[in-house]
Structure formats: structure tokens, C-alpha cells
Amino acid sequence: MLGNSLPIRELNAAIHPLPPRVEVYANRGTNGIDGLISTWFGHSAHATESWIVLGDLSALYDLAAPWVLNQVPSAKRRIAVLNNGGGQIFANLPAMTQANAGLKTLMTQPHALRFEGWAQLFGMAYRRVERAADLNDLPGGCLLLEILPDAAQDAALRQALVGSSLY
Numbered sequence: 001m002l003g004n005s006l007p008i009r010e011l012n013a014a015i016h017p018l019p020p021r022v023e024v025y026a027n028r029g030t031n032g033i034d035g036l037i038s039t040w041f042g043h044s045a046h047a048t049e050s051w052i053v054l055g056d057l058s059a060l061y062d063l064a065a066p067w068v069l070n071q072v073p074s075a076k077r078r079i080a081v082l083n084n085g086g087g088q089i090f091a092n093l094p095a096m097t098q099a100n101a102g103l104k105t106l107m108t109q110p111h112a113l114r115f116e117g118w119a120q121l122f123g124m125a126y127r128r129v130e131r132a133a134d135l136n137d138l139p140g141g142c143l144l145l146e147i148l149p150d151a152a153q154d155a156a157l158r159q160a161l162v163g164s165s166l167y
């Protein structure tokens with residue numbers, strides 16, 4: 001499952017075509033970033049392996065979701081939080097280039113929160129991902145992957161993807 005807003009755009013632009021036997025879902029919810037993890041837990045309850053890739057604000061909206069962990073099989077569950085410190089979809093809107101600092105803060109809600117304590121609360125394994133090799137040898141069960149993108153690398157990737165008509 002892909003969260004709004006950047007993950008759905010970036011995967012759409014970068015992974016094309018989808019590998020066979022991969023099914024992708026999204027959730028409109030009430031307004032777009034609420035209840036994503038809860039929906040994923042229910043929707044993937046019987047999957048043998050399932051991933052959700054979402055932003056940090058979207059994850060913060062649904063922190064209580066893993067309480068169902070002891071009611072759903074958790075063979076290979078991976079929650080990947082792209083923690084870029086706020087709603088970065090808004091930082092890249094053309095209108096934001098004109099915005100003052102106050103409006104930018106209001107729109108992006110910057111923060112310096114980390115998610116390791118959330119994993120601990122619900123007994124999920126935790127791994128911080130800094131490079132592709134960190135995705136090797138993932139343990140079974142429910143695993144929280146926290147990706148803290150480097151702002152410069154992130155901007156370069158976006159620049160490369162912006163040329164794609166799918167972005």
C-alpha cells in the first residue's frame with residue numbers, strides 16, 4: 001500500500017512497469033492521509049508478505065493502528081516510513097516558491113520526531129535504513145523501517161523524476 005502524497009507519486013514515476021505479482025493499493029480515507037496503516041492491516045490480513053510505504057505525517061495520523069497486531073498474522077509485514085520531517089509534498093508546490101517562512105511552516109509542519117519508540121511500544125522490530133544494503137536480510141514478523149532521506153539526494157531524485165509524465 002502506498003501513502004499520499006510523495007510515495008505514491010515517486011513509485012509511480014520510478015517503478016514502471018510493476019514487477020509481476022505485486023499488487024498496489026492506496027486509500028483515500030476521509031481526506032487522504034488518515035487511517036492508512038489501519039486500512040493496510042485489515043486489507044492485507046491474509047497476505048504472506050505485505051508492505052506499506054508512507055510519509056511521516058501520515059504515520060503520525062495513525063499511530064494506534066498496530067494495536068491489532070496480535071489479531072492479524074504478521075508473517076512478513078513491513079511498515080516503511082519515509083521520514084522527511086513533514087509534509088514535503090507541499091514544499092515542492094510551485095506556489096510555495098513565493099511563500100514566506102511562516103506559510104511554509106504552516107503547510108509542511110516540520111518536525112524532528114523519530115519512530116523507533118513507536119516500534120518499541122507495539123513490539124515491532126525496527127531498522128533504520130540508510131542505504132540499499134540495509135534492506136537485505138529482513139527479519140520475519142512486523143518490521144518498522146525508518147528512512148531518513150538526505151535532503152540533497154531527495155531533491156536530486158525529485159529533479160530526475162519530475163521529467164516523468166507520471167510524477
Ligand SMILES: Cc1ncc(C[n+]2csc(CCOP(=O)(O)OP(=O)(O)O)c2C)c(N)n1
Nearest residue numbers: 005006031032033055056057058087088089
Ligand atoms: C486527514 C488529512 N489531513 C490533512 C490532509 C492534507 N495533506 C495532504 S498530503 C499532507 C502531507 C503528508 O505528509 P507526509 O505523510 O509526511 O508525506 P509527504 O508529503 O512527505 O509525502 C497533508 C497534511 C489530508 N489529505 N488528509
